[in-house]
Amino acid sequence: MSKKIDLTGQKFGRLTVLYEIGPREDGAGIEWACKCECGNWATVTTNNLRKGAVKSCGCMKKELTATKGYQNIYKQAFNTYHNLRRACYDETSDKYQDFGAKGITFCKEWLDSVDAFKEWSVLNGYTPSSQLLRYDQDKGYSPDNCYWWEKATEKTK
Numbered sequence: 744m745s746k747k748i749d750l751t752g753q754k755f756g757r758l759t760v761l762y763e764i765g766p767r768e769d770g771a772g773i774e775w776a777c778k779c780e781c782g783n784w785a786t787v788t789t790n791n792l793r794k795g796a797v798k799s800c801g802c803m804k805k806e807l808t809a810t811k812g813y814q815n816i817y818k819q820a821f822n823t824y825h826n827l828r829r830a831c832y833d834e835t836s837d838k839y840q841d842f843g844a845k846g847i848t849f850c851k852e853w854l855d856s857v858d859a860f861k862e863w864s865v866l867n868g869y870t871p872s873s874q875l876l877r878y879d880q881d882k883g884y885s886p887d888n889c890y891w892w893e894k895a896t897e898k899t900k
Contacts, residue, residue, distance in 0.1 A: 756798025819871045820864045824857055850885035
């Protein structure tokens with residue numbers, strides 16, 4: 744028989760093990776009461792904790808699912824952000840000569856957080872078919888120098 748392992752106080756992903764509940768009724772191992780960083784509780788077996796199969800109460804999965812949906816809805820904004828950021832900072836980018844080499848940069852807020860860029864975009868007219876433009880072409884990308892522009896569609900007769 745293997746020696747019993749005490750997981751009390753150990754952290755696995757977002758879960759902190761508080762105490763042992765005991766063996767599962769189906770014999771599938773020892774269950775532990777865990778507290779998640781989000782404040783919820785979870786009951787997890789030793790095996791699932793140690794092999795990393797369970798890392799949260801379920802909040803992590805909800806966040807990842809939300810992020811995937813969020814990325815789909817704002818796909819053009821994400822593409823714009825990443826492509827322009829690359830053009831400003833990656834010397835191997837085809838567009839670097841037109842941006843980074845000319846001193847065009849991102850403001851610290853946007854450079855540090857695509858979420859900050861997304862929030863600004865939502866509040867400033869972003870649509871999936873819009874383009875991000877700068878008021879002053881000699882200045883970088885920042886909330887006070889950028890706007891989302893929607894090209895008006897012409898009606899065909």
